Amino acid sequence: xxxxxxxxxxxxxxxxxxxxxxxxxxxxxxxxxxxxxxxxxxxxxxxxxxxxxxxxxxxxxxxxxxxxxxxxxxxxxxxxxxxxxxxxxxxxxxxxxxxxxxxxxxxxxxxxxxxxxxxxxxxxxxxxxxxxxxxxxxxxxxxxxxxxxxxxxxxxxxxxxxxxxxxxxxxxxxxxxxxxxxxxxxxxxxxxxxxxxxxxxxxxxxxxxxxxxxxxxxxxxxxxxxxxxxxxxxxxxxxxxxxxxxxxxxxxxxxxxxxxxxxxxxxxxxxxxxxxxxxxxxxxxxxxxxxxxxxxxxxxxxxxxxxxxxxxxxxxxxxxxxxxxxxxxxxxxxxxxxxxxxxxxxxxxxxxxxxxxxxxxxxxxxxxxxxxxxxxxxxxxxxxxxxxxxxxxxxxxxxxxxxxxxxxxxxxxxxxxxxxx
Amino acid sequence: xxxxxxxxxxxxxxxxxxxxxxxxxxxxxxxxxxxxxxxxxxxxxxxxxxxxxxxxxxxxxxxxxxxxxxxxxxxxxxxxxxxxxxxxxxxxxxxxxxxxxxxxxxxxxxxxxxxxxxxxxxxxxxxxxxxxxxxxxxxxxxxxxxxxxxxxxxxxxxxxxxxxxxxxxxxxxxxxxxxx
Numbered sequence: 001x002x003x004x005x006x007x008x009x010x011x012x013x014x015x016x017x018x019x020x021x022x023x024x025x026x027x028x029x030x031x032x033x034x035x036x037x038x039x040x041x042x043x044x045x046x047x048x049x050x051x052x053x054x055x056x057x058x059x060x061x062x063x064x065x066x067x068x069x070x071x072x073x074x075x076x077x078x079x080x081x082x083x084x085x086x087x088x089x090x091x092x093x094x095x096x097x098x099x100x101x102x103x104x105x106x107x108x109x110x111x112x113x114x115x116x117x118x119x120x121x122x123x124x125x126x127x128x129x130x131x132x133x134x135x136x137x138x139x140x141x142x143x144x145x146x147x148x149x150x151x152x153x154x155x156x157x158x159x160x161x162x163x164x165x166x167x168x169x170x171x172x173x174x175x176x177x178x179x180x181x182x183x184x185x186x187x188x189x190x191x192x193x194x195x196x197x198x199x200x201x202x203x204x205x206x207x208x209x210x211x212x213x214x215x216x217x218x219x220x221x222x223x224x225x226x227x228x229x230x231x232x233x234x235x236x237x238x239x240x241x242x243x244x245x246x247x248x249x250x251x252x253x254x255x256x257x258x259x260x261x262x263x264x265x266x267x268x269x270x271x272x273x274x275x276x277x278x279x280x281x282x283x284x285x286x287x288x289x290x291x292x293x294x295x296x297x298x299x300x301x302x303x304x305x306x307x308x309x310x311x312x313x314x315x316x317x318x319x320x321x322x323x324x325x326x327x328x329x330x331x332x333x334x335x336x337x338x339x340x341x342x343x344x345x346x347x348x349x350x351x352x353x354x355x356x357x358x359x360x361x362x363x364x365x366x367x368x369x370x371x372x373x374x375x376x377x378x379x380x381x382x383x384x385x386x387x388x389x390x391x392x393x394x395x396x397x398x399x400x401x402x403x404x405x406x407x408x409x410x411x412x413x414x415x416x417x418x419x420x421x
Numbered sequence: 422x423x424x425x426x427x428x429x430x431x432x433x434x435x436x437x438x439x440x441x442x443x444x445x446x447x448x449x450x451x452x453x454x455x456x457x458x459x460x461x462x463x464x465x466x467x468x469x470x471x472x473x474x475x476x477x478x479x480x481x482x483x484x485x486x487x488x489x490x491x492x493x494x495x496x497x498x499x500x501x502x503x504x505x506x507x508x509x510x511x512x513x514x515x516x517x518x519x520x521x522x523x524x525x526x527x528x529x530x531x532x533x534x535x536x537x538x539x540x541x542x543x544x545x546x547x548x549x550x551x552x553x554x555x556x557x558x559x560x561x562x563x564x565x566x567x568x569x570x571x572x573x574x575x576x577x578x579x580x581x582x583x584x585x586x587x588x589x590x591x592x593x594x595x596x597x598x599x600x601x
Binding site for chain 1: 466511513519520522523
């Protein structure tokens, strides 16, 4: 840390850059150009996604029903990163802070993957009748509760809502991206203020749309069951997905310039603290839902937990308590663990994997109530959608400098002290 | 200058910026001084590390406090609902652990927080109404905009002239004698 402090911390004056620009004028602006390594990640994502896609298409013809069930899990997993990133992006404009500034370009690039997510939704729209039991009119007629819900839970309105959710997310994401690009071009504080002013109301819209999207896409799998906190449970899971993805990307990027001279221990520690807070928040929401339903023990609520705690599903539930909460919680308590990229990236990877397990435990028992079930497509489809989305993300990440070069708080965020929060 | 010589406690150097203070503190530690302390109006992350202030036992005290609180919270409910006053509530088991979790959590946080405050006071000796550094009038600036480094006379490397020369070499604004 001392070495960092004695050196000029501004990357324009870091050793390699200084040598490079020695002959030119002293105040060459820093470009924070994305390193060429991102293109390699993009290729890797494309190859993995392509292979997964081929396998999945074969799966579609082998077992159409299973394909759509696995597809929903894969979609909910992959979509969680762009949606969670959109929330984090607005959150960091509202709170400010060095942690948000150094990850802003990763969040922005992740939100620009949203159009691909809309394309990825098309198979769900096609396989709707194989996924959601409320789409069967005979079943609706037989149940008083489903008949009462029919004005909301019907196929045309479901499609309309999907379009509304994606339109709102796309609008928010494109404004945030557009104004941030304007901010790069000029030092006018107008754009910074616009970004901050949009983010407050934007977060309200975000919470409302994500809540209803989680009701539509996941809660309605058990159409008679309801839980008012479910939207928040799903949303905080999406934010954890985005947070772990960002941490993995930051640790990978900080191996090389320009991020090597940008990311400090204090930045990593702040990201670790936030991840810690979100993990606790997730546990808090999950437990709130469980405690209320367990204590009430009512016939229209308890079946959801019964089908998830019997026939082997309880093992997955215990795995979630241990590896999605207890283990990350204990590890992230340590200050040292949070400050080191090497340890943080493994915790993030574990949690990202546990996100998939959590979605699996939420979705799959709706199709296999009696006992634990897993199919090879539950692996192939997340790889397919994940690889393609990651390639798209890498492509977007290379389009802009890796730091918001004209943000008024940039210089302060790069100070190697803890003054700035 | 001084008319009356009072016993010396140490030497106090004043710096204008946190960066200067951290640099000076590190140089002082590297020069072999161990009985040193630094004062700043706000926390500086590198400073405690610079004066060789490593891990202390506070985190262990907080952990023990939290564990005791958690066990006590759960134990109290288990003892009350399961042993001394067992009541059948809607057929639920007497040891209804999900219902006990919120109280267990609250008690964990409460005991950990109390352990943190009391443990901190026990380890750092606060509140401390008197300290020799208060004898330097400009030390009042330590809660405003100045940064101070103190080398105590009790340090084995301390000599009045040698340490004075050393501190002056660190570019302080001023070096003062600290009377006991």
